[in-house]
Amino acid sequence: MRKAIAELRSNYNWHALVVALQPLLELQKIDTALSQLVHRQANLEERKVLVAQKATLAATESENLNAKNELASARAEIAALEAANKKCETQIAKYSQQLKTVIAPREAEALQHEIETVRAERSTNDDKELLLLETSERLEQHLQQLAEKISAQSLTVATATATLNEALKICDSDKKALDEKRLAVAGAIDSKLIKLYDVKRTKRTTPAVADLHGSKCQSCHLDLSVVELSALKKLGADELAECPNCDCYLVL
Numbered sequence: 629m630r631k632a633i634a635e636l637r638s639n640y641n642w643h644a645l646v647v648a649l650q651p652l653l654e655l656q657k658i659d660t661a662l663s664q665l666v667h668r669q670a671n672l673e674e675r676k677v678l679v680a681q682k683a684t685l686a687a688t689e690s691e692n693l694n695a696k697n698e699l700a701s702a703r704a705e706i707a708a709l710e711a712a713n714k715k716c717e718t719q720i721a722k723y724s725q726q727l728k729t730v731i732a733p734r735e736a737e738a739l740q741h742e743i744e745t746v747r748a749e750r751s752t753n754d755d756k757e758l759l760l761l762e763t764s765e766r767l768e769q770h771l772q773q774l775a776e777k778i779s780a781q782s783l784t785v786a787t788a789t790a791t792l793n794e795a796l797k798i799c800d801s802d803k804k805a806l807d808e809k810r811l812a813v814a815g816a817i818d819s820k821l822i823k824l825y826d827v828k829r830t831k832r833t834t835p836a837v838a839d840l841h842g843s844k845c846q847s848c849h850l851d852l853s854v855v856e857l858s859a860l861k862k863l864g865a866d867e868l869a870e871c872p873n874c875d876c877y878l879v880l
């Protein structure tokens with residue numbers, strides 16, 4: 629750093645340095661704008677909106693999947709009950725047929741009992757099936773509502789995606805414009821001075837070059853005392869003014 633300043637000292641006089649710091653301030657402003665742009669791009673409201681809407685859609689899709697599974701299992705149960713009842717019918721028909729041929733009253737009684745047992749089973753199955761049919765109907769209606777919800781939410785996600793892409797496109801074009809501007813501004817500044825600027829910049833997050841608004845440093849936003857200000861103004865021809873608070877280069 630000291631060496632770089634020494635090199636500059638040999639090439640410039642103080643007046644030239646003051647003049648040279650102005651474009652450096654311009655460069656700093658572009659770099660500040662560039663880092664603000666990176667921050668803006670990373671925290672786009674449009675992205676937050678899209679993430680939230682995707683989460684809403686995913687929740688509806690998961691609800692839809694659960695309802696579909698419930699419906700499938702209700703339908704499978706209904707099919708099983710219907711198959712069981714078909715078996716019951718066959719048994720009842722068989723026992724009824726046997727009843728016609730038996731003579732012994734005890735045998736007839738036993739067959740009657742069998743028929744009643746199977747009828748009771750069929751009746752229980754019918755009750756279960758009725759409940760399941762109601763459940764299926766409710767699920768079908770729910771699925772229809774969910775399908776409409778998914779279609780509306782998909783549309784919202786598509787719109788939000790397009791909006792985000794648009795915002796990203798604007799960021800890209802802003803960045804391109806700033807990059808071009810930076811290239812032009814940097815091109816007009818002595819490379820040694822840029823090196824000094826880069827060294828200072830890597831050590832901090834606040835601007836490495838700033839001017840004063842009144843007595844306030846525009847990098848740290850702290851006021852310089854009258855003594856500090858007058859000391860800066862008395863700096864030698866070979867010195868670069870630096871903020872006593874934050875150490876940035878100051879354009880006086």
Ligand SMILES: [Zn+2]
Pocket residue numbers: 845846847848849850871872873874875876
């Ligand atoms: Zn400062």
